[in-house]
Structures are given as C-alpha cells and as structure tokens.
Amino acid sequence: MDHHVKTAKKNVIKFILGIKLKQLRKKSNLSLKELAEKSGLSASYLNEIEKGKKYPKLEKINAIADVLKVSADHLSSTKLGKSLHPLTEFVESELFNKFPAEMFGINDQDIYDLMSNSPEKFSSFLVAVLELARSYDITVDNILQSVLRSYQESYNNYFVDLENLSLQAREEFGLNENNFTSSQLKDVLIQKFDYVIDEESLSHHEETKSTRSYFKAKKGKNIFLLNKDLTEAQKKFTLGKELGICYLGVRRKQEGAIDFAQILGDFRASYFSGALSLPAHSFVKDLKEVFQNKSFKEESFLSLLIKYGVSSEVLMHRMTQILPEYFGLNQLYFLRCTNDFEQRPNAFKITRELHLAQMHAPHGQRLKEHYCRRWVTITLLKDLAKKMTENKNDVPLLGIQRSLINGQNVEYFCVSIARPSKIMPETNSCITIGILMDDYFKRQVSFWNDESVTKKLVGQTCERCNIMDCNERAEEPTIVLEQETQIKKSQFLSNLVKDM
Structure with a gap:
C-alpha cells in the first residue's frame, strides 16, 4: 500500500470519528465546553477531532465515550448510521481520493469541513448527485476528463x-x-x-x-x-x-x-x-493570411495540413490554443464526432470536446438523444459515408457553415473536416471548430460575411428542438411536446381555480 493510500485511509477514519462525535454530542445536548469539562479534554482539542483533524489515543476515546454513554468501540468504529452512509461511501470512493481538488485551491480538509458542518444535508446532496451520475452513466474517468477541460x-x-x-x-x-x-x-x-x-x-x-x-x-x-x-x-x-x-x-x-x-x-x-x-510563430503567420481573405478559401486552409504534415484533428486543436492567445478569439468550441457508417449509419457520437469561455452549443450530452442533423459536422459525416459506400474515397471533406443557435440569438462560424479512419475502416470522424461571431470576430476575420457560406438555424437535439418544419429531423420533438403539454395543463388548472 503506497503512502498516499495510507494517508487517505487515516483521513477517512479521522473524518468518520469527527462526524460521530459531533452527532453524539448534539444528541446528548452538550456544548463543546460542557463535553470538555466532563471528559477532562480541552474544547479546542475536541473541536479538532470533530473537524477530522485529530485522532485521540484510546484513553481519550474512553473518556469521551463515558460522557456520551456509548462504548469506545461504537465511537471509534468506521460505521455511520444509514442516513450518513453516503458520506462514508464518498470519502472512501475512487473519485474523492483521485479528484485533484488542489488544482482549484481546495484541499481534502476543506471538503471534510464542508461535510462535517452539516453532515445530514451533505449526505442528502450526495445521494442526489450519485443518482444523477448513475442515471447518466457518468464514470470517474468522465469526471476527471471534465476537470482536465476546466484546467485547459x-x-x-x-x-x-x-x-x-x-x-x-x-x-x-x-x-x-x-x-x-x-x-x-x-x-x-x-x-x-x-x-x-x-x-x-x-x-x-x-x-x-x-x-x-x-x-x-x-x-x-x-x-x-x-x-x-x-x-x-x-x-x-x-x-x-x-x-x-x-x-x-x-x-x-x-x-x-x-x-x-x-x-x-x-x-x-x-x-x-x-x-x-505547428510552432506558434509560423502557424500564426499562416492563419493571419487565411483570415485576411475576403472569401473563405478551402484550398488555403487544407494546404496547412500538407505544409505542416499534420492531421485535421491536430491542426484544429492547435487552433484552439493559438486563436485565444494571438487573435483574442477565446469564445470557441472544438468537437470530434464519429460515425460507424456501416453498422450504425444514423448514430453520431461526440468523442472529444473543448469549450473556451463558456459552454457553447452544440455540445455533447449523455441522454441518448439525437444530435441536430443541421450541424455541418453531421452533414459532412453523412456526405462522407455516401462517398465511402460508393468508392471508398479517403480524401478529407471540408465544410463551413454559419450556425445560428435556435432560441439563443447567437451565431457561430464553423469549420469542419471529415475523413475516414485508417485503422478502423468502418468509422468516419469529423473535427469541428466553431467561433462565436461577435463584433470582435468580424474585425479579425475578413471572410465572416462571405455570401457563399451556408447559413443554418440549428438546435442541440431533435427531441428538444421546436423547429417543427425541419426536414432533417431524425426524431420527433418529444421533450418540446411534453413541455407544451405541461404548460397547457398548468394554465388550465390555473383558470379552473380562478373561476371557482
């Protein structure tokens, strides 16, 4: 057992003792000062125990247990009552012990303090969070990947x-x-x-x-x-x-x-x-030349793949590093979407994403809903699947689109490159970078108003989209319809009571 694991186990034992001591003291209607007087220990020392910072020797545990009228074994056992069991489960979990809280200026003791201040409420909160995690099939790895994205x-x-x-x-x-x-x-x-x-x-x-x-x-x-x-x-x-x-x-x-x-x-x-x-000094110069064009030139963009000998994913991901630093364009997202065009041609999965400054649309979701078919990402994947079926063409497809997000009044300039996988022939992938089209973007990118660029109103998923005349829809707007039904029901009930 390594040092980190041993330390973590000791901290859990101290935390559980602190929770139990606080519970039993309150159940006995004793203040810290009163418990100190009766046990012969200082109030400050007892406070440190309750916060999970100290673990007393056996004779001190016996003294505390005598005052609280419980056995020393009961007080020092690592079992909490049923209502607080989620706390034990959490502090012993892989997530708690591997979550890099220090990256956010938080240490384990801060979390212990938060839990010990109101253990019953925190336990209820944990139950709700764990239920959500199970419902959406969220794993520890998913959470740690989210931490990495926050760090980026x-x-x-x-x-x-x-x-x-x-x-x-x-x-x-x-x-x-x-x-x-x-x-x-x-x-x-x-x-x-x-x-x-x-x-x-x-x-x-x-x-x-x-x-x-x-x-x-x-x-x-x-x-x-x-x-x-x-x-x-x-x-x-x-x-x-x-x-x-x-x-x-x-x-x-x-x-x-x-x-x-x-x-x-x-x-x-x-x-x-x-x-x-893709060294910054050279890549920045090339991007400036691309951005100075009054129209989007596909050949200029694709030529960067050849010049630097990189894949579309490396090129586009490098842009998410360079654009904020050298161009001030930090309102952007990056997506990698894959499609098994032979076995599951209508299933599209976001396998990598990054959002800078805020959560942008579109973004990944774990609800098994159908992503909007109007995204340029999915349009390209469908086009590529057709080409692959016809002649196994592995030339990358590039697409551009101005995506107006339905109901949000924001627009993104999206560039996507789709190509087949060499080592997984049945799988195609598409890399997309989308940049918020605010006034600053329009000053930086000369081709923002290129009339040849397709403009589309897009949503997040078909189930949540209220564009009722959408020809690309893959599923009925079930969630929108449910919400409308609920609103009508609420209005009817309100009017019913009003007339009484």
Whole structure:
C-alpha cells in the first residue's frame, strides 16, 4: 500500500470519528465546553477531532465515550448510521481520493469541513448527485476528463511552458523545418531515449489492429509498438507525443487506469506534440493570411495540413490554443464526432470536446438523444459515408457553415473536416471548430460575411428542438411536446381555480 493510500485511509477514519462525535454530542445536548469539562479534554482539542483533524489515543476515546454513554468501540468504529452512509461511501470512493481538488485551491480538509458542518444535508446532496451520475452513466474517468477541460479553459488552453519546451526540443533534436517526418522522430527516440520501435506487430493481429501504439519498458529498453497502418500525420503525432512523455518527464497514461496525474501527463505530452509540429510563430503567420481573405478559401486552409504534415484533428486543436492567445478569439468550441457508417449509419457520437469561455452549443450530452442533423459536422459525416459506400474515397471533406443557435440569438462560424479512419475502416470522424461571431470576430476575420457560406438555424437535439418544419429531423420533438403539454395543463388548472 503506497503512502498516499495510507494517508487517505487515516483521513477517512479521522473524518468518520469527527462526524460521530459531533452527532453524539448534539444528541446528548452538550456544548463543546460542557463535553470538555466532563471528559477532562480541552474544547479546542475536541473541536479538532470533530473537524477530522485529530485522532485521540484510546484513553481519550474512553473518556469521551463515558460522557456520551456509548462504548469506545461504537465511537471509534468506521460505521455511520444509514442516513450518513453516503458520506462514508464518498470519502472512501475512487473519485474523492483521485479528484485533484488542489488544482482549484481546495484541499481534502476543506471538503471534510464542508461535510462535517452539516453532515445530514451533505449526505442528502450526495445521494442526489450519485443518482444523477448513475442515471447518466457518468464514470470517474468522465469526471476527471471534465476537470482536465476546466484546467485547459482556466488557461485559455495556452501553456507557455509547453510552447517554450517544444521550441527547445525542435532546436535540440534538429527538427527545425516546418514538415519534419515521423522517421526523424523515430531516430530521436531510438538514439536519445533507447527505444526499440516495432511497426509490424500491432497490425498483424485482429485484437490489436485498431490500436495506435503500445509502450512497455523491458530489460532496460523502451519497447514501442507503432501501428504501420496509421497515416504519416498520425505516426508523426504519436511519436511526437512519445517524445513529449520522455522530454517532459510526465506520467504515462495506463490503459484502464484512473489517475489524474496520468490524464494530465497525457494532455501535456499531446500538447507538446502539436506545438512541435505547428510552432506558434509560423502557424500564426499562416492563419493571419487565411483570415485576411475576403472569401473563405478551402484550398488555403487544407494546404496547412500538407505544409505542416499534420492531421485535421491536430491542426484544429492547435487552433484552439493559438486563436485565444494571438487573435483574442477565446469564445470557441472544438468537437470530434464519429460515425460507424456501416453498422450504425444514423448514430453520431461526440468523442472529444473543448469549450473556451463558456459552454457553447452544440455540445455533447449523455441522454441518448439525437444530435441536430443541421450541424455541418453531421452533414459532412453523412456526405462522407455516401462517398465511402460508393468508392471508398479517403480524401478529407471540408465544410463551413454559419450556425445560428435556435432560441439563443447567437451565431457561430464553423469549420469542419471529415475523413475516414485508417485503422478502423468502418468509422468516419469529423473535427469541428466553431467561433462565436461577435463584433470582435468580424474585425479579425475578413471572410465572416462571405455570401457563399451556408447559413443554418440549428438546435442541440431533435427531441428538444421546436423547429417543427425541419426536414432533417431524425426524431420527433418529444421533450418540446411534453413541455407544451405541461404548460397547457398548468394554465388550465390555473383558470379552473380562478373561476371557482
């Protein structure tokens, strides 16, 4: 058992004792001062016990138990009553022990204090939260990923230390040209970090043919399996991320493990890889040229993929880092949406998202509702599925759209790129970046009013959309209809009482 786990268990024991002591003292109608006088202990010491900060020796537990007329075993046991059991469940949970509260200026003691001030109310609150989590199938990993997104948003998704380290690595390893290759990264890992890289094994086995990479330290060597069926851009990103893990000294994310340090390390290594391929000074210059055009030029945008040798996902995600810092465009979102066009052609799943400054629309949801079919993201995926069915075309499709959000009076300029997966042939993915079209955006981006760009009124999901004449609808507006029925019922009841 490691030191962190031992400390966590000790803290739980102290917390439970504090809760029980406070409950029993109040049940006996004793103030801290009165309990102190009767037990021979100081009021300040008893207060520290109730807050979960101290754990008394056995003779002091006996003295307290005698005053409260309970056994020492009952007082010191780690069992709480039924109404407070959720507190025990929470403080012993994987979520509580792995949640990085310190990132938000909160420590475990702050949470213990909050719970001990009103344990019954906090317990009821926990029951409600846990029920919601179960209803929406929210896991600890989902919550930790949300913490990571909050961390990114708090820094506007731009990290100066990683920018500087990526430039330093480019210089140190001779990766100064815009489009260095995956082979160059392989050489760096082999020569500088004792890697043995195998590009054959993963693609030869059915169980691993959709796995991008796998790492194992073995006998002083770093064994790295890389799927040979990845595109050059994907290999470049994957190897750049591996270099980031070594260069930054971050913790590697293990398959199936739930640990925020690993999740954060994985993010930092990914950021490093993107910055390595798309250095800010060069990429900013290129984006300025794109934004100065009076009309959106598809070829200018797609040419950046070739110039830097990156995938559409790396390019678009890098934009979420550069646009807030260098262009002041921080009202934006990033989405990755996937579609199994062979087995489930009408099912679309958001597998990655980032929202800066606020939660934008569209966004992911776990309600099993149908995303609005008017999104450019889904339009492109449907178009790509048709092309794949006809001729297996793997050329990326680019789409742009001005999306006016139904009922919100806000508009986003959306750019999407859809393409098939090399290692999962039945799956297509689409990457979208949407930027709020406020006055500042219009001053920064000259093509904002390009008349060739499609304008569409869009919603979040079909079930919640009140655009009744929508031809793209995949499901009836069930939630809207339920709400309308409830409003009519309330109005009828109000009028019924009024006439009495």
